[in-house]
Amino acid sequence: MEASRMMPRQTSDIDILRELERKVLWLSSYMIHHANHESDRGDGLKVGGHQASSASLVTLMTALYFHVLRPEDRVAVKPHASPVFHAIQYLLGNQTLDKLQNFRAFGGAQSYPSRTKDTADVDFSTGSVGLGIAETGFASLVQDYVHAKDWKPAWPRGRMIGIMGDAEIDEGNVHEALLEYWKHGLENCWWIIDYNRQSLDSVVSDRLFMKMAGLFENLGWKVVLLKYGKLLQAAFAEPGGQRLKEWIDDCPNQLYSALVFQGGAAWRRQLEEDLAIHPDALAIVRRHDDAELARLMTNLGGHDLETILEGFAAAPTDQPVCYIAYTIKGFGLPFQGHKDNHAGLMTKAQMQELRAREGINQGEEWDRFAGLSVPQATVENYLRRVAFVQRGRRRLQAARIPVTPFPKLEVKGQATTQAGFGRVLDEIARAGGPLADRIVTTSPDVTVSTNLGAWVNRRGLFSLADHEDVFKKRGLLSPQKWEMSAKGQHFELGIAEMNLFLMLSALGLSHTLFGERLLPVGTLYDPFVCRGLDALNYACYQDARFIVAGTPSGLTLAPEGGAHQSIGTPLIGMAQDGLASFEPAYVDELAVIMEWAFDYMQRGGDEDKEKRWHRDEKGGSVYLRLSTRPIDQLTRSMTPDLRGEIIDGAYWMRRPEPGTGLAIVYTGAVGPEAIEAAGLLSEDRRVGVLAVTSADRLSAGWHAAQRAREHGDRNARAHVETLLAHLPRDAGIITVTDAYPEALSWIGGVAGHRVRALGVEHFGQSGSLSELYGHYGLDVNSILAAAEGLSGRPVRYRFLQN
Numbered sequence: 001m002e003a004s005r006m007m008p009r010q011t012s013d014i015d016i017l018r019e020l021e022r023k024v025l026w027l028s029s030y031m032i033h034h035a036n037h038e039s040d041r042g043d044g045l046k047v048g049g050h051q052a053s054s055a056s057l058v059t060l061m062t063a064l065y066f067h068v069l070r071p072e073d074r075v076a077v078k079p080h081a082s083p084v085f086h087a088i089q090y091l092l093g094n095q096t097l098d099k100l101q102n103f104r105a106f107g108g109a110q111s112y113p114s115r116t117k118d119t120a121d122v123d124f125s126t127g128s129v130g131l132g133i134a135e136t137g138f139a140s141l142v143q144d145y146v147h148a149k150d151w152k153p154a155w156p157r158g159r160m161i162g163i164m165g166d167a168e169i170d171e172g173n174v175h176e177a178l179l180e181y182w183k184h185g186l187e188n189c190w191w192i193i194d195y196n197r198q199s200l201d202s203v204v205s206d207r208l209f210m211k212m213a214g215l216f217e218n219l220g221w222k223v224v225l226l227k228y229g230k231l232l233q234a235a236f237a238e239p240g241g242q243r244l245k246e247w248i249d250d251c252p253n254q255l256y257s258a259l260v261f262q263g264g265a266a267w268r269r270q271l272e273e274d275l276a277i278h279p280d281a282l283a284i285v286r287r288h289d290d291a292e293l294a295r296l297m298t299n300l301g302g303h304d305l306e307t308i309l310e311g312f313a314a315a316p317t318d319q320p321v322c323y324i325a326y327t328i329k330g331f332g333l334p335f336q337g338h339k340d341n342h343a344g345l346m347t348k349a350q351m352q353e354l355r356a357r358e359g360i361n362q363g364e365e366w367d368r369f370a371g372l373s374v375p376q377a378t379v380e381n382y383l384r385r386v387a388f389v390q391r392g393r394r395r396l397q398a399a400r401i402p403v404t405p406f407p408k409l410e411v412k413g414q415a416t417t418q419a420g421f422g423r424v425l426d427e428i429a430r431a432g433g434p435l436a437d438r439i440v441t442t443s444p445d446v447t448v449s450t451n452l453g454a455w456v457n458r459r460g461l462f463s464l465a466d467h468e469d470v471f472k473k474r475g476l477l478s479p480q481k482w483e484m485s486a487k488g489q490h491f492e493l494g495i496a497e498m499n500l501f502l503m504l505s506a507l508g509l510s511h512t513l514f515g516e517r518l519l520p521v522g523t524l525y526d527p528f529v530c531r532g533l534d535a536l537n538y539a540c541y542q543d544a545r546f547i548v549a550g551t552p553s554g555l556t557l558a559p560e561g562g563a564h565q566s567i568g569t570p571l572i573g574m575a576q577d578g579l580a581s582f583e584p585a586y587v588d589e590l591a592v593i594m595e596w597a598f599d600y601m602q603r604g605g606d607e608d609k610e611k612r613w614h615r616d617e618k619g620g621s622v623y624l625r626l627s628t629r630p631i632d633q634l635t636r637s638m639t640p641d642l643r644g645e646i647i648d649g650a651y652w653m654r655r656p657e658p659g660t661g662l663a664i665v666y667t668g669a670v671g672p673e674a675i676e677a678a679g680l681l682s683e684d685r686r687v688g689v690l691a692v693t694s695a696d697r698l699s700a701g702w703h704a705a706q707r708a709r710e711h712g713d714r715n716a717r718a719h720v721e722t723l724l725a726h727l728p729r730d731a732g733i734i735t736v737t738d739a740y741p742e743a744l745s746w747i748g749g750v751a752g753h754r755v756r757a758l759g760v761e762h763f764g765q766s767g768s769l770s771e772l773y774g775h776y777g778l779d780v781n782s783i784l785a786a787a788e789g790l791s792g793r794p795v796r797y798r799f800l801q802n
């Protein structure tokens with residue numbers, strides 16, 4: 001061996017980063033190739049739009065993870081860059097080979113980075129484009145919140161970083177978020193746009209970056225273009241270089257992309273033609289051979305480590321930063337730049353070529369150090385020093401906040417569940433203590449109309465900058481005291497419901513992102529749950545913990561008309577994983593549910609060990625569907641048994657006896673109709689009344705018990721099975737809900753009872769509540785008619801009404 005090769009080479013960090021960049025490209029490409037060609041998987045697991053989309057981010061993410069990031073930084077990674085993320089985690093020792101080899105397969109690394117399904121340290125799940133990126137800004141606001149209190153977080157303030165595809169900017173929720181950030185004075189956030197000018201179907205229109213830059217600057221962001229790499233910058237400085245720069249600047253995306261795909265010879269032909277009358281510029285072209293020319297012309301900022309590192313190093317700290325990183329989709333791979341490359345996969349032959357280029361031998365594909373041109377020890381030493389991994393796993397924990405003593409409410413006469421909700425929070429605020437201190441409320445412009453006003457009056461609005469209440473200072477009377485300060489505990493949001501759920505998601509991850517437990521409570525009008533639905537789903541998917549109250553709901557929003565009357569939300573609540581849904585009728589039930597919810601949202605047991613799939617040990621978020629309908633409250637003592645039944649989802653308000661031929665099963669605000677109808681019917685027949693507080697938990701428990709029995713636990717019995725065991729098999733059931741009837745009709749399947757399901761099946765309209773209940777078939781008369789239909793026996797009083 002030559003003496004010179006035995007000498008330790010002086011290797012700079014940038015050289016090592018270049019090696020790591022190659023390694024990340026190889027591993028991420030091979031991971032996808034392996035999934036498609038090397039493993040014997042079902043067809044469904046094969047294709048994926050990852051390869052080209054990943055490649056454009058290799059350099060940027062190498063720079064970030066191996067050099068720029070600190071442990072306290074949090075990152076949302078573009079969905080299709082998942083292979084790059086996993087390859088990096090593997091190199092850092094945070095990801096297993098088995099997971100890489102099973103990328104996209106059952107139990108393997110996930111297609112899109114997932115907090116809940118990936119074992120590597122994913123900060124924010126992504127997949128539905130626009131949501132992960134938008135969450136970063138809200139997380140930054142939450143971090144400010146946590147640091148503004150006197151809790152002295154154990155972790156310093158980190159940067160909230162979003163890496164996004166350029167097509168994500170088309171998602172409306174991104175714009176909604178940008179406006180909200182501006183209102184709250186967002187500072188500590190970077191968005192890095194992978195400006196490869198390609199989305200799934202198409203090449204993005206030219207000069208989009210100018211629109212993006214204007215948009216961000218308008219809203220207080222610093223915009224940094226990472227447009228040209230060092231090679232191009234050097235070429236531009238040469239005689240004739242400005243001409244070359246003009247040529248690139250003017251080159252339409254389509255043409256640029258095509259030339260990138262075609263390579264050196266095509267570049268030469270095009271440039272010789274276009275620069276024919278500019279000898280200096282042509283000379284630059286001619287000083288490069290084909291390979292060098294292709295390298296020069298594709299040396300965009302997003303693929304140049306030094307340019308990227310300089311850009312990141314110069315980031316201001318008092319302003320959010322938007323990096324527009326020019327990249328090439330599929331960079332470094334055979335289909336780079338091709339407009340159809342989104343789902344492009346390399347052939348076996350192309351993979352062999354890449355293998356040869358990267359110096360990887362057969363059998364060394366997964367080796368973390370094969371093919372490197374710097375000594376392994378140097379790289380290993382560097383990896384050990386990488387700042388990002390210095391504090392180990394970054395999934396933090398926070399102690400649980402005691403929920404007791406929970407305020408006891410005395411509610412007499414008439415009350416609404418919405419007002420009860422406000423009162424419970426007001427009582428918590430009045431009592432003070434850890435529970436009150438850790439609650440954070442938020443609402444999209446419906447704070448007062450959802451009854452959060454009393455809470456906000458006591459606890460104030462959160463703002464880093466103090467704002468005094470001018471009305472109060474001037475002695476002007478107002479029930480709302482809108483004092484804003486860092487002490488405040490309410491985030492007032494603009495009207496966009498997407499932002500509500502993104503904010504709840506960020507607040508609800510505070511314990512794991514920042515090590516400080518928050519108990520977030522959000523409110524919105526129930527019909528507008530649908531407006532924020534994907535963000536709600538995404539919040540639950542990340543296992544964020546919060547309470548959301550949808551109020552008012554259903555026909556109880558009567559005079560507001562159809563667009564304000566929610567119909568399908570109970571079904572959403574049932575179908576949404578990670579969200580336990582309740583619809584109480586009475587305030588004492590609601591108080592029990594809220595006390596339970598503040599505990600449930602803090603649980604952290606192991607889902608896999610949980611037999612019932614109720615998530616009772618694991619915990620989750622809670623959805624309360626509430627109403628503004630005043631209802632006569634019941635005078636009763638809240639026994640432990642009744643509490644348990646309210647939480648499990650139902651209790652007999654009027655127990656069936658032997659010979660009972662009918663049960664009325666109701667949920668929520670239609671309780672009075674159910675009870676009145678039962679009273680009338682009981683003059684000539686026996687009637688049971690089942691109060692359902694949570695159709696969601698009731699049905700989940702039923703499914704769980706069936707599953708348990710199928711797996712050998714013969715004694716497993718669901719709460720709903722126990723309840724219905726008291727009802728003779730030949731009895732009929734009428735279900736009543738101010739929502740789509742199928743939210744309750746399933747109950748007939750439990751023990752085989754006949755069911756007539758009453759509910760709302762068509763759009764609402766303006767009217768008084770009694771008119772609407774009559775029109776949609778939820779009133780007493782409708783229940784009587786249903787009883788007659790089910791029993792075939794005439795019912796007294798039925799036609800006296802109308």
Ligand SMILES: Cc1ncc(C[n+]2csc(CCOP(=O)(O)OP(=O)(O)O)c2C)c(N)n1
Pocket residue numbers: 052053054056079080127128129130164165166167168194196198199200329342
């Ligand atoms: C809300 C949503 N709509 C559609 C998709 C399907 N989809 C995944 S990636 C993509 C295009 C992404 O383009 P871009 O953001 O530019 O990323 P690139 O692949 O160019 O890196 C689409 C339409 C999705 N994941 N989420």
Ligand SMILES: [Mg+2]
Pocket residue numbers: 165166167194195196197198199
């Ligand atoms: Mg793109």
